[in-house]
Amino acid sequence: MRAAVYQSAGEVVVEDVPDAALREPTDAIVRVVRACICGSDLWAYRGIIDRPPGSRLGHEFIGVVEQVGDDIRTVRAGDFVVAPFQWSDNTCPACRDGIQTRCEHGGTFGAPGTEGGQGEAVRVPEADGTLVVVPVSGSGPHGVDPALYPSLLALSDVAATGLHGAVLSGASEGSTVAVIGDGAVGLCAVLGATKVLGAEQVILMSRHPDRAAIGKEFGATDIVPERGEEGIERVRELTGGLGVRHVVEAVGTPDAWDMAIGMTRAGGRIGAVGVPHTTPQLGIFTPFRQHLTLSFGVAPVRHYLPDLLGRVLADGYDPGRVFDLSLPLERVDEGYSAMSERRSIKTMLEP
């Protein structure tokens, strides 16, 4: 089968790899219908973090179950499924606490040494606890309307990760929220804050008109293009000089953290889902003085998936709007360069 393989910074190729095959009775094999490239895939592509040459890529995919192991009870061949970006048994203490991304039997698709989603098929460990079945709803080659593919695919990571940031920020009905980061996760934080949690005012920090436009569609009430101190000042002006009670940090860099801490109102809360690869140290004196609550972690997508799936199928919840480029898997390298050069917000791949 064909799959995307990392070679070195700036070089991703598609090559022949061994076919996905069952290894454990708790596995399933999923034939990929759509996959995509994540902002977090770019850390290695840009040479910011190391990644072993030859490793498989991708952690977001939707597809059709092809084969299941003997212990599998909840999915069967032919089911159309969404996979969260990490697998989990969904039964251990961490999973029962709603932190499936700390599952004792968990792991990440596309992490070095595992199979990735950017390929024709994937072996899914702990398939019963991991995969969420999309009910057959009529048209389309797999009983699912292809017009829903982008939003279903977004559920594998960004839609739930953005929502998680908003949840961690403590946003609720009527809240004012600021979102730092106008990538797919930040945009999905806007969508989650408004449509799921009922936030009233959402300030999106964005200097890219195309991203800001989607942010507005998703419910952002204010767009702030300024960054750093100017950005903080602008957010204060929009919030009566006090700053914001709920801030979502969806970037992970020191600059983004400085802005988050600077714009949060005394007693407020920061929900951070940006992977802090470049934030080895965080100054805690200001958060201490300002009585801030800092809340962060790798989003437990599986926890949010059933609810978000219902919203996509029934309520027109449309996080798939973040996809603005679609390519065949064989042209995955164009997707990486387009996202790295910010010509694409998020790129979908079709095997």
Ligand SMILES: [Zn+2]
């Ligand atoms: Zn678990």
